[in-house]
Amino acid sequence: METGGFSLENNDILIRVRYALDIKDNDMVKIFKLGGLEVSRDEVKKMLTKTRDSYEDEAVPEEDDDSFKINNSKLESFFNGLIIFKRGPQEQKPGQPDQTPAALKSNEPVNNMLLKKLKIALALTSEDMIDILAMAGVTITKGELGALLRKKGHKNYKECGDKYARNFLKGLAMRYRG
Missing domain, CATH: 1.10.260 (434 Repressor (Amino-terminal Domain))
Incomplete structure (x- = not known):
């Protein structure tokens, strides 16, 4: 099914979603918070920097050491927060757990x-x-x-x-x- 190319990194996914939906830094902080993850605006900026791994044959910029690699749990928190940000909080049903359990394993x-x-x-x-x-x-x-x-x-x-x-x-x- 896969036809060559490079593998998508979580940071790349976050960068592309942010660009596609034109999400501002302050809204990124809010979205992560809605997803249950506290991040600062500086941390968001670091997440939105390409990681060393995501540069295939390109020259890696020197300032790349400032990037912040996003794991699956953080990315899932972002998407859960995005759902709440775009659609509002879901009504809790009686007996329903407060937080959605993480669906993704780390690998x-x-x-x-x-x-x-x-x-x-x-x-x-x-x-x-x-x-x-x-x-x-x-x-x-x-x-x-x-x-x-x-x-x-x-x-x-x-x-x-x-x-x-x-x-x-x-x-x-x-x-x-x-």
């Missing part, structure tokens, strides 16, 4: 979670997602998309490759930034 790929959380945060339909991917030149069927949005362990679950994730973020930028 799991984040691409499927990225698609699911952005679909929820931006209230996208499957057709919207197919259109966004099409804007980036990727054709996907509703069935293929459904497999990417399934829960891991489901018989029809399919792992989302970096090609889909990268192009979804590219299409998102085209849709929201013109």
Whole structure:
């Protein structure tokens, strides 16, 4: 499924989502807080700096030592906060736990979670997602998309490759930034 290219780093994902949705630094701090993670504006700036690992064959800038590598837990906190930021807090049902348990393990790929959380945060339909991917030149069927949005362990679950994730973020930028 993957066709060459480089692997998406969590910092790259955060940078691309921030750009696509035109999120300001102060809002980034709020979003992380809504997701249960306290970060300062300076920490956000460091997160939005490419990490040394994300420079493939490019020259790595000297100031790169200032970057802050984002783990899966922090990225998931950001997406959970983004959902609340965009859609408002969810009403608690009786007997429901206060916090959503982390769905990602530290070494799991984040691409499927990225698609699911952005679909929820931006209230996208499957057709919207197919259109966004099409804007980036990727054709996907509703069935293929459904497999990417399934829960891991489901018989029809399919792992989302970096090609889909990268192009979804590219299409998102085209849709929201013109």
